[in-house]
Amino acid sequence: MKIFIMRNWHKIxxxxxxxxxxxxxxxxxxxxxxxWAEDAVxxxxxxxxQGFFSSLxxxxxxxxxxxxxxxxxxxxxxxxxxxxxxSNFFGIIIRAIIIWFLFTDRFKFLSTTSKIFISVYLICMxxxxxVQANITNAHWxxxxxxxxxxISEESKSKLWKAHDLFFIVLSGLSGPFIIFIIxxxxxxxxxxxxxxxxxxGLYLFYTRLPYLAMIxxxxxxxxxxxxxxxxxxxxxxxxxxxDVMSSIISSNVxxxxxxxxxxxxxxxxNHLLSYTLSTLVITLCVFLYIKGNWQMKVFATLPILIVAxxxxxxxxxxxxxxxxxxxxxxxxxYFVNIHIAIFSLICVCLFQCIxxxxxxxxxxxxxxxxxxxxxxxxxxxxxxxxxNWSQGAELINKAKHGExxxxxxxxxxxxxxxxxx
Numbered sequence: 001m002k003i004f005i006m007r008n009w010h011k012i013x014x015x016x017x018x019x020x021x022x023x024x025x026x027x028x029x030x031x032x033x034x035x036w037a038e039d040a041v042x043x044x045x046x047x048x049x050q051g052f053f054s055s056l057x058x059x060x061x062x063x064x065x066x067x068x069x070x071x072x073x074x075x076x077x078x079x080x081x082x083x084x085x086x087s088n089f090f091g092i093i094i095r096a097i098i099i100w101f102l103f104t105d106r107f108k109f110l111s112t113t114s115k116i117f118i119s120v121y122l123i124c125m126x127x128x129x130x131v132q133a134n135i136t137n138a139h140w141x142x143x144x145x146x147x148x149x150x151i152s153e154e155s156k157s158k159l160w161k162a163h164d165l166f167f168i169v170l171s172g173l174s175g176p177f178i179i180f181i182i183x184x185x186x187x188x189x190x191x192x193x194x195x196x197x198x199x200x201g202l203y204l205f206y207t208r209l210p211y212l213a214m215i216x217x218x219x220x221x222x223x224x225x226x227x228x229x230x231x232x233x234x235x236x237x238x239x240x241x242x243d244v245m246s247s248i249i250s251s252n253v254x255x256x257x258x259x260x261x262x263x264x265x266x267x268x269x270n271h272l273l274s275y276t277l278s279t280l281v282i283t284l285c286v287f288l289y290i291k292g293n294w295q296m297k298v299f300a301t302l303p304i305l306i307v308a309x310x311x312x313x314x315x316x317x318x319x320x321x322x323x324x325x326x327x328x329x330x331x332x333x334y335f336v337n338i339h340i341a342i343f344s345l346i347c348v349c350l351f352q353c354i355x356x357x358x359x360x361x362x363x364x365x366x367x368x369x370x371x372x373x374x375x376x377x378x379x380x381x382x383x384x385x386x387x388n389w390s391q392g393a394e395l396i397n398k399a400k401h402g403e404x405x406x407x408x409x410x411x412x413x414x415x416x417x418x419x420x421x
Contacts (some may be wrong), residue, residue, distance in 0.1 A: 172217025
């Protein structure tokens, strides 16, 4: 163990630093830990009343959400007072491990400058109020992690292979995004096959263990959706229009990548700005798919597919047209991955594709200023309302067997209803 720590002290230090900074953005994550939304009313309730294993193998909303049921379900074995603390602790770990992975030897193709800038962004990016270290939204980050595994340099180490397989399966059984990840991996196949598409080539590529695991997880999730989906998602009208889509692309996708919502919402108020920025974003995407390397295409495709399908079937409102509600900054979870992709791809283009040293220095200063402003505007996230989880947990502890327990949780309009075991 001592030798391992000495060999990897810098990577361990990066992980600890990332963990600490993510926590400091909203210290109540651990100092006044509370469950968020489904963490309490679905995952904790199901595991507590039905049992850990039963909740683990039961799909919700049509698909398996293993990371949520696994981690939150495990907290039912400890005193309820500490359950959100353990859950949020793992939520921070899932985010911090992304930064640790970025600094491993698997990403030698990225410059240290790119890694540092991307890491700072991952820690300080705006729009994380809804997904800051809660387990119910961890699958967004796990899908990003698997995309990183695909674009990273492959290792022959058994430990790394086990690492890859573990996170692929965990992500694949934690949401439907594994289907989009498989679609994104096509660009890696095309790179390795030098653009030649053949049945034998596809067979050899997708029967390799990591990709076979993706396909199996995708089949499990697809089968679950077909057999168990009960239409519980909102049936409210979509509210689609070209003005709305242009505003989403300009504000929610692009501007919200860099500034808080009270600035990013400009695309909803100014149609000229909206159409200008959305046209720019679409043009840059087309350029990326024409000129970018396979790794850029993989990293861009996953979040684009996530946003496209999320906008086609969102869960934003129950009675009013849904897409227009994004004008309030609602639904920020849908855009986390694409924000990370936008900033990361910009860094790679500016710091690794541009060869002129003067221009490189200029862009380093320019992006540094952007990050400094971003940190000033975004770093501290407003603590969530205190719903007194500890008091609710005491109600659970003091209740008699079979007695009903009910108390408010986050968001404030939700209630956790339990039957004491």
